[in-house]
Amino acid sequence: MTAITSSIQLRKLWWAGPLTVLTAVVGxxxxxxxxxxxxxxxYGPGLEMIIISIVLTVILCTAAVLxxxxxxxxxxxxxxxxxxxxxxxxxxxxxxxxxxASAPFPGAGWPYAIxxxxxxxxxxxxxxxxxxxLTVNENP
Numbered sequence: 001m002t003a004i005t006s007s008i009q010l011r012k013l014w015w016a017g018p019l020t021v022l023t024a025v026v027g028x029x030x031x032x033x034x035x036x037x038x039x040x041x042x043y044g045p046g047l048e049m050i051i052i053s054i055v056l057t058v059i060l061c062t063a064a065v066l067x068x069x070x071x072x073x074x075x076x077x078x079x080x081x082x083x084x085x086x087x088x089x090x091x092x093x094x095x096x097x098x099x100x101a102s103a104p105f106p107g108a109g110w111p112y113a114i115x116x117x118x119x120x121x122x123x124x125x126x127x128x129x130x131x132x133x134l135t136v137n138e139n140p
Contacts (some may be wrong), residue, residue, distance in 0.1 A: 021058055032050070082132070
């Protein structure tokens, strides 16, 4: 099966989109809990305040669902294009995390930055995998 022979069933996004966002939030919260167990206090704001993790994950994963819908609607090879777009945005999402490695606030540093990066990878992998797996109609 190649990506060329697959098509996206956009109507499935009405349930797959919210399920994907919810699953990504759960994944991020699991990573957050593990990071808070491993790292010593004080924690950076992204770990300390749970609402930051939840709100940012909901907003950014919802945006990813909308981008997926647009790519599915307007491109001939939506899975491949979406994988490229999501990969670029994952790398871009690391930039603020790298900046926090030397930020002047309690809890900042590489362990904190790496924990944020892991959250981004988990949310990204969940989002990309679920959107593709739940909406792609593979033609024989």
